[in-house]
Amino acid sequence: xxxxxxxxxxxxxxxxxxxxxxxxxxxxxxxxxxxxxxxxxxxxxxxxxxxxxxxxxxxxxxxxxxxxxxxxxxxxxxxxxxxxxxxxxxxxxxxxxxxxxxxxxxxxxxxxxxxxxxxxxxxxxxxxxxxxxxxxxxxxxxxxxxxxxxxxxxxxxxxxxxxxxxxxxxxxxxxxxxxxxxxxxxxx
Numbered sequence: 001x002x003x004x005x006x007x008x009x010x011x012x013x014x015x016x017x018x019x020x021x022x023x024x025x026x027x028x029x030x031x032x033x034x035x036x037x038x039x040x041x042x043x044x045x046x047x048x049x050x051x052x053x054x055x056x057x058x059x060x061x062x063x064x065x066x067x068x069x070x071x072x073x074x075x076x077x078x079x080x081x082x083x084x085x086x087x088x089x090x091x092x093x094x095x096x097x098x099x100x101x102x103x104x105x106x107x108x109x110x111x112x113x114x115x116x117x118x119x120x121x122x123x124x125x126x127x128x129x130x131x132x133x134x135x136x137x138x139x140x141x142x143x144x145x146x147x148x149x150x151x152x153x154x155x156x157x158x159x160x161x162x163x164x165x166x167x168x169x170x171x172x173x174x175x176x177x178x179x180x181x182x183x184x185x186x187x188x
Contacts, residue, residue, distance in 0.1 A: 004168040005131065012123050012131075015161045016053040027182035028056040031157060032063060035180040038155065039064065042115035046072045046085060046152075049093060054120055055157055055181075061088070072109055076137050083141040085109050111141060114152040119176065121156040125167045128176040128188030130156055139172050153177045 039045070045064060050057050064071055071088035076095050111117070119138055123131040132138055145151045155178040163179060163186070179186045 005134065008131065008168060009122050009134065012162060012164075013053070016159060019053070019159065019161075024053075024056060027159060028059050030182040031055055031057075031180055032059040034182070034185045035060070035155065035157075035178075036063070038116065038153070038178070038180075038185065039067075039069065042069065042153075044070045044072065044109065044114045044116075046074065046111070046114050046117040047088060048074060048118060048120050049095065050120070055159060057118070057157065060118075061090075072114070074137070074141075076135075081135065081137050081140040083111075083137050085111065085114075112145075112148040112151065116153045116155065117142075119154060119156050121158050121162060123162050123164050123167050124156050124158065124176060124179045125164055125169075127166075128179070129167055129169045129173055130176050131167045131169075131173070136172075139174055142174050143172060145174065155180060157181075 072085040073088050074083040075086050075097050076083045121130045154176045156176045160181040160183040
């Protein structure tokens with residue numbers, strides 16, 4: 001399965017890397033417009049910092065801040081695949097930290113207390129199964145989501161070329177509630 005996923009990721013990386021900067025800039029606003037209504041009733045939102053070819057979330061982040069949403073960003077620990085949340089900080093670019101360096105008191109909110117989680121992805125299939133970059137951080141962190149009393153909404157963000165018919169999946173792969181791209185919002 002790992003070889004299938006690795007090859008699948010490579011195909012999607014090639015497609016996303018071929019998108020022009022002009023197209024990527026245009027999609028940032030379209031993605032924001034397509035998920036704006038989802039934000040209205042939500043207060044506690046996990047957001048991620050887009051990296052490389054990923055869809056730019058700056059418009060979405062600025063809007064959330066302007067209407068006083070409480071934004072949180074993941075902090076990952078390479079040695080454990082554990083991700084915690086800290087208040088959004090526009091100057092912090094790196095998601096990874098060393099547990100020794102981390103101020104554990106910053107991590108007051110738990111994933112299960114969120115209303116909405118925006119997730120990065122490499123691909124998502126038409127059933128909502130997400131293929132990440134292969135580190136397993138979101139899968140491990142959200143592995144118990146179906147046992148939480150009021151689980152947050154999971155929404156993947158990407159380009160329309162990242163929506164595929166079917167991805168190779170393992171039992172631990174998480175299923176999204178929504179996928180938003182420049183072409184619209186899809187509910188699974």
